[in-house]
Amino acid sequence: MSSPKFRDLSAGSKSLVLIEFVCFAGALLLSLYFNSFLHFVEHDTQAIALNVLFIHAVVFALIVQLSCLAMGLYDSKLRENLRGVFRRLLVSVAIGFFIVSLLNPIYGSGALAIELLATASLISLFMVSGVRYITLQIDFFGLNKRNILVLGAGERASIIEKRMRRDVDRQGFFMHGFVVMNGDADHGIVNENRITLDSSLVNYALEHQIDEIVVANDERRENLPVDELFACKIRGVEITEILDFIERETGQIAVNLIYPSWVIYSNGFASSNHLRNTLDWVFNATMGFFLFLVTWPVMLITALLIKLEDGLKAPIFYSQERVGLDGQAFNIIKFRSMRIDAEKNGAQMASKNDDRTTRIGKAIRKYRIDELPQIYNVMLGDMGFVGPRPERPEFVQQLIKNIPYFNERHNVKPGLTGWAQLKYPYGATEKDSLEKLKYDLYYIKHRSFMLDLLILIRTVEIVLFGKGR
Structure with a gap:
């Protein structure tokens, strides 16, 4: 998106x-x-x-x-x-x-x-x-969809076939086909239209009314038809790098395709909005105060239900160390949704249908009520309302080693809700963390007041329709 x-x-x-x-x-x-x-x-x-x-x-x-x-x-x-x-x-x-x-x-x-x-x-x-x-x-x-031609039919181009294989993923464009280029991997495009050019790229693009060419060939050194792409550009055909195309159409950054020069010439992952950074805590603390005024009855009822289910001596809240801005650790506070002995065997990621979850815990997780005590973390300045979800230090160390650019998500404060929470279902594996990172990096790169507002009002849909995990 x-x-x-x-x-x-x-x-x-x-x-x-x-x-x-x-x-x-x-x-x-x-x-x-x-x-x-x-x-x-x-x-x-x-x-x-x-x-x-x-x-x-x-x-x-x-x-x-x-x-x-x-x-x-x-x-x-x-x-x-x-x-x-x-x-x-x-x-x-x-x-x-x-x-x-x-x-x-x-x-x-x-x-x-x-x-x-x-x-x-x-x-x-x-x-x-x-x-x-x-x-x-x-x-x-389908009105005025862009007609897309992909330059390349190898491994890089296959990301488009895998990521955008459904009609719902192609709302804004028609996929004309994939041009086979020298140096492309043999195990690339399988089900899409593979094109072998007999004429020049310019003539083909004009003849088939191509609106945009996506550059996605595997081997670019001495294999990229720069002169023909330039000729297409001056004739009104848009030329787009595959990373930018995937970012635009899916609302995520393909981490496995990132190369250093793309990061250098893009706006990077660090926030340059100094006014926003200065007013960030004031805005979040004010919102947190008003949210507390609205939700305190819900929190009170939740606390009573937890006591009724697990006994008067059972703890209501659950504190856990997480990694925040610039890699600094802080303690996150949530309503306890799991059994008291949930981590007797050590730290482990929660799964979608985790059998450690209590009956009340399942309900409050579904409607995100378990996250409400984190208003306190927002007040302290450890978190914002919108941002990547903070991970536990035990998992962060391993994820930084195994997933490139994972540490970039610590360039902004973690949040109660985020772009990845809207776009990707609940995940509990390293592969899921990679997929969520793609959305987190997109958010960091495009972070703005309007994007934050969109995420907040879309979160309303999740809460009202019980789409939490």
Whole structure:
């Protein structure tokens, strides 16, 4: 998945966002229009200035669309049938209605009746459900897909075949084929279209209307057709390095393909936003304080349930050493979700269906409630809300030895949630750690306020739908 910028979305995705914005805004204006004839709500909208009504419509649309984003409805890889989409849409509209109702008194004399906002929410639900039904019936996201040609058919190019083999992984492009190059490994591309060029690369690209060439051949020294790539470039064909292509399309960095010059010429993995770094603790501590005010009843109930299950003498919290910013160790605090003797045989990674987990532990892990005491770590400045999940020192030492660039994840503070937690299922092996590192490095490289905001609101989806581990 690419960085969350509107200009980077495919034409189909942009169209969906804009169409639904019009639907949400139009739904509020329609509710006012119908009320002027049917008078089902006693409210004098004629006394409200026209520009204020349009502000109402725009704010309503933006808030509901933000809720849709939190529910994953604008995720290009969302795998849901119509019923699943409608369920998410229903929750999104309900959340949007609740927030708009809270903001409504701010308009003063220009505030709308709650009944009108409820009517607008109902109308928007039917309108956008219709739009979603149409987009599921036709290949809406196929509009203006890029036509991709990969230069290379060996081991490096096979990463694309393995990583993006499903249709859902190719939402933004058509894979035209893989050009066989000198020096490519024989065990590369297996199931895709292998192309042996009889003419020049420029002529082939223009003849087949190629939009982008991905450079992915195994042996580049004296085998890279620089002059032809230059000719393609000046004729409007985009030339992309395979690392950048995988990063853009999957939202991860292919650690096994990284070479030093790519790191040198990219923006690296160190944060250069000094203002953000300075205000980081203030922002996280403020958010932590408000989160505590909202969640303390949940934490109190959780503590009581843990005591009821394991006895009054059983500990509620679990403290464990983790590695944080710049490799400094700190103690993380969580609600205890495992048996008291869970590590009697030494430190070990938790697995998806770990039999050491208690009954209450399974529930609180599913909804991420066990992570709430880490608000204290955020207050201390050991963690932020968004960042790579901190690992235990026993595992970090081994992972640094076995996985290249693993230590780069310690360039930023660890977080309660992160890009890897959204994009990769719960893992308990060294291979899983490698896959998660690819997403962590992507986050560190593209770290920004907007990406943090996207991760936070997507975490809402995980909590509400119980997608935790």
